Every structure is written in structure tokens, then in C-alpha cells.
Amino acid sequence: MVDHFRFFELGCVILSFSILQIVIGQCSTGPKIRQRGNALNVWYLHPGTRLRVDGGLGELRIYCYTGRPKHIINIWQTALLQLDIVSDKYELYGGANENEVLAEYEQHQSFWAISPFSWKQKDVKLNPFNRSCVGIHSSEGYEVHLNIIRIDYWKVLLLGAGVLLFISAPKLSNNPLFYYVCGISVGICASFLVLVYMMSKLLPKRPIMYGFVIGGWTVGIYVLQYLWQNLRLMTEQYQNHVLSYVVFTGIVSFVVCYRLGPLTDQRSKNLIKWALQGTSLSVIFFSSQYQEATVAIIIIILVAYNFPAVWTSKLLAFWKRYFPPQAKLLSEAEYYEQGAKETAKALKELREYCSSPDCNAWKTVLKLKDPLRFASFIAGTSHLSDEELLAYESEARRTFSEYYTDDSESGSEC
Known part of the structure; x- marks a missing residue:
């Protein structure tokens, strides 16, 4: 009977939170939804476009970029919408078109006072090949600029790192140094989960607390987002504490890895190799927004990696037979120089x-x-x-x- 009462109490708490959220959403979106009937402030940007918006309006402005046709020479192209604003009192909303931006804007207005999903960036990446839009809601003046980067060297670096990781995966899976580095890194990152588990033990085990946890998940995400945005500031102000924490968890992780020892089972090594290769293929896929080209690169890499060695040797023998390499003749000085070098x-x-x-x-x-x-x-x-x-x-x-x-x-x- 007590269990049924607890389940009923938990259901009532969740239902009350849902009703409260709907009521607040209706109250906050009453005058906002009428913006669909009005003309939207949509601006279509071109490369090099720079727009200045005065403050005090406090309305949603949508900026769209139509994109360019896909071409192989534009595989590493990046479209960047740069926002120049003094304060952080602004909200960004993204979508494939202005209707999606407006829908996201209205959805955010219907949320609670705390908006955990709002993202604040001053350099917004747009799709360089397809149409994409960004909505900016701010009561202060700002300036937007569309910058087209012909060759984004960060994407080139990602592609090269993905290919190098795929090739080096068999050697890394058998390398003890790589085992210790990964073990220490995972230990430092996983220690945060231990802290979360210890904090969860401090919460009282009652249905009313589960209701608050379920209903207040947005607050938790907001706190995590706040910590991530202020991570650099925290590391600068509390540098000694962060360094001590990282050193302590790193030493503990090293002791655990040393006690367990490097992997000796071949199946475990194969799992690590496949995980590294899967990660490298994901890096290659997301190294460009021209997904057809990245998929083609992945297919070429997989075919070349799994190509039989016997066929490769036969192709090389066939090539050398019909296209023999031309031997370079040495001069008299080069002959004596090479002879002295090889003799020494x-x-x-x-x-x-x-x-x-x-x-x-x-x-x-x-x-x-x-x-x-x-x-x-x-x-x-x-x-x-x-x-x-x-x-x-x-x-x-x-x-x-x-x-x-x-x-x-x-x-x-x-």
C-alpha cells in the first residue's frame, strides 16, 4: 500500500511540473506567436556582407545564406557568420530556413525562465553548400559579417589526422605507451563521474526528490553549460586546485594501469584497433560538410586497406615489366664519392x-x-x-x- 502511495505521489509531482511548464509557456508565448502573421526580418547575406543593427529594437532578425554548388575544390570551404557585439545579452537560433528559426525561437520563449539550450557564439558556422539561417534576438546594437574561408586549414588537419590515425591503429593497439596515455586520460575524465555518483548518494531517497530531479533536469543542464563556458576562467583562477586534481587522478590512473598491465589478448587488441579506426573514419566524415566527398574518401581508404597484398605485388610486377624504371647513371665524381662513402x-x-x-x-x-x-x-x-x-x-x-x-x-x- 505504501509503494502504491509513493508511486501516486511521484506521478502527482511530475504532473504538477508538466502543468506548470505549460502554463508558463502559454503566458510567455502569448504575444510572441503573433510574429508569424507579420513580415519577418529576413536578410540574405553574401560573401563580404557587413550589416549594422542599432540597439533598442529587441526584435528577432533572421540572417540566411543560400550556399554555393558543391564542387570538389570547395571540399574544405567554411562559411562563418561573425557577430560583433559588446555584451552577452543576445540569443542565437539556428535552422535550415527562416520558418525553422522562428519555430525554435517560439519554442525557447515557451520554456522556463532558465534557458539551458541557448548557445552563445560570436562565430557561427553555416552550411557552405545548402541554405542555412541564424536568428539573432538582442536589445543592443551589433554588427554581423559573412566570411567565406576558401580553405579551412583546421578541416585539412582533421582529414590528415583521421587518415594518419587509421593507418597507425594497428601499431597503436600494440604500443604500451599508448595504453598508459589512454588509461590515464580516461581515468582523469572518469573521475568526474565518481564525483557525480558520490553527490547522488547525498540526496535523500524519497519520491518527492525524484520528482524534483526529473522536473529540474533543465537546471542541471544549465549548470553544466555554465561550467563549460567558464572552464577557462576557472582554470585560470583556481589553477593550483585544478592542477592538483589532475595530478592526483593521473597518478591513481597510472597505478591502476600499471597493476593491470598492458593488454596481451589479441582479441582485446583487435577491439582497440577497430575502435581507433572507427574514430578515425568519423573524424574524416566530419572533416568537411561536403559529405559525398568524405564518404568517397572513406570508401577509398577501406578498399586500399583491405586490398589483397598478392594482387598488389602482381600489379607492381606488371607495372615494372612494361614500365621499367630508368636507371640513373653516375658521373665519375659521383662514382668515387659513393664508393668512398659506402667503404667507410x-x-x-x-x-x-x-x-x-x-x-x-x-x-x-x-x-x-x-x-x-x-x-x-x-x-x-x-x-x-x-x-x-x-x-x-x-x-x-x-x-x-x-x-x-x-x-x-x-x-x-x-
Whole structure:
């Protein structure tokens, strides 16, 4: 009987909140809805358009951009509506056309006094290819400017980061450093959920409190939005507290990750790899508002990633067979320079091998006629003696003179 009474009490609370919201909405939207019958203040913007609105009117003005035809060269284009206003006493409403903007405006006017879904930005991104509108309601003067960015480097960076993440996903899933970095990051972010859970334990477990929680969810969202908007200010004023909290939760997360250890199961690694690849494909998809082009890029990446290696090797062999690469001939100076460079590299590798434990030095010394020369070579001296260098230079001079003598004799006979 008590349970039925509690459920009845909870239903009454929810019903009272709903009726109160409807009454407040009707009271607040009485004179506003009549704006549908009047002419809307709709302005169509063009690239470079700058409009100035004086204060004191307090009416809704709608600004629309018709967009441009989709073309592959405009894949990273961004349409930005820049709002220049001194104070924050304004509201923004978005939609695909002026009717949707007006509907959203009327819906916000029918809400409670606290409007948690209002978004305040001074740089509003519009769809560069389709028609999009933004409504501005302010009692103060402001100025709007439509800026078309031909190549948004942030979108290019997102596309490159998505492709790089997709390619690096197999290696990252097997990297212990990536495991610790992700574990610490998730631990720092998840610690906020622990705080929320601890705060929920402090609330009394009564139906009337559940009613207030259900009816006052808008207040909670408003608080979260307020904290997010003032996050930079909080980190500047309470820098020591924020840093201490992040360091503490990071250390605890590292201890937990170290205790559990990196993943060894291949199926778990595959799940991480697939999650990273799915995230990278989502980043590529949202890197541009030209969704047809991003979908085509995703398809190309998936086909190239899953293309059989046997077919790739056959295609490369076929290409080299019918289109062999042209060999670049070296000049005499390049030939001697490359020979000296490769000889020095090989001698260095030989010294490192002879000094390593892999080489049995005593066994090698027994096979040599001059062990002291071998020891001096390992120590860093030249592998050629002075007599050998003199003999080599003499032989090179004799060969050089004979070559030019033969050329002169053959030339005189001709």
C-alpha cells in the first residue's frame, strides 16, 4: 500500500511540473506567436556582407545564406557568420530556413525562465553548400559579417589526422605507451563521474526528490553549460586546485594501469584497433560538410586497406615489366664519392661487429697473419698501411698514364 502511495505521489509531482511548464509557456508565448502573421526580418547575406543593427529594437532578425554548388575544390570551404557585439545579452537560433528559426525561437520563449539550450557564439558556422539561417534576438546594437574561408586549414588537419590515425591503429593497439596515455586520460575524465555518483548518494531517497530531479533536469543542464563556458576562467583562477586534481587522478590512473598491465589478448587488441579506426573514419566524415566527398574518401581508404597484398605485388610486377624504371647513371665524381662513402660505412659496421660479443675475437686472431694490425684496426686506425697506399697511388698513376697514351696513339693513327 505504501509503494502504491509513493508511486501516486511521484506521478502527482511530475504532473504538477508538466502543468506548470505549460502554463508558463502559454503566458510567455502569448504575444510572441503573433510574429508569424507579420513580415519577418529576413536578410540574405553574401560573401563580404557587413550589416549594422542599432540597439533598442529587441526584435528577432533572421540572417540566411543560400550556399554555393558543391564542387570538389570547395571540399574544405567554411562559411562563418561573425557577430560583433559588446555584451552577452543576445540569443542565437539556428535552422535550415527562416520558418525553422522562428519555430525554435517560439519554442525557447515557451520554456522556463532558465534557458539551458541557448548557445552563445560570436562565430557561427553555416552550411557552405545548402541554405542555412541564424536568428539573432538582442536589445543592443551589433554588427554581423559573412566570411567565406576558401580553405579551412583546421578541416585539412582533421582529414590528415583521421587518415594518419587509421593507418597507425594497428601499431597503436600494440604500443604500451599508448595504453598508459589512454588509461590515464580516461581515468582523469572518469573521475568526474565518481564525483557525480558520490553527490547522488547525498540526496535523500524519497519520491518527492525524484520528482524534483526529473522536473529540474533543465537546471542541471544549465549548470553544466555554465561550467563549460567558464572552464577557462576557472582554470585560470583556481589553477593550483585544478592542477592538483589532475595530478592526483593521473597518478591513481597510472597505478591502476600499471597493476593491470598492458593488454596481451589479441582479441582485446583487435577491439582497440577497430575502435581507433572507427574514430578515425568519423573524424574524416566530419572533416568537411561536403559529405559525398568524405564518404568517397572513406570508401577509398577501406578498399586500399583491405586490398589483397598478392594482387598488389602482381600489379607492381606488371607495372615494372612494361614500365621499367630508368636507371640513373653516375658521373665519375659521383662514382668515387659513393664508393668512398659506402667503404667507410662498411668498415664502421665491421669494427662494430668485431667489437661485439657475437664475434669470437680469439678465434679470429688465430687465423690472421698480423694480429696487431687487426687490433689497431678495431681501435680505429686505417685498414691500409702506408706502403699499400703508396703502391695503390703508383698503380693508379701508371694506369692513368697508359690510358691517355693509348688514346693519343689511336688518335694519331686515325
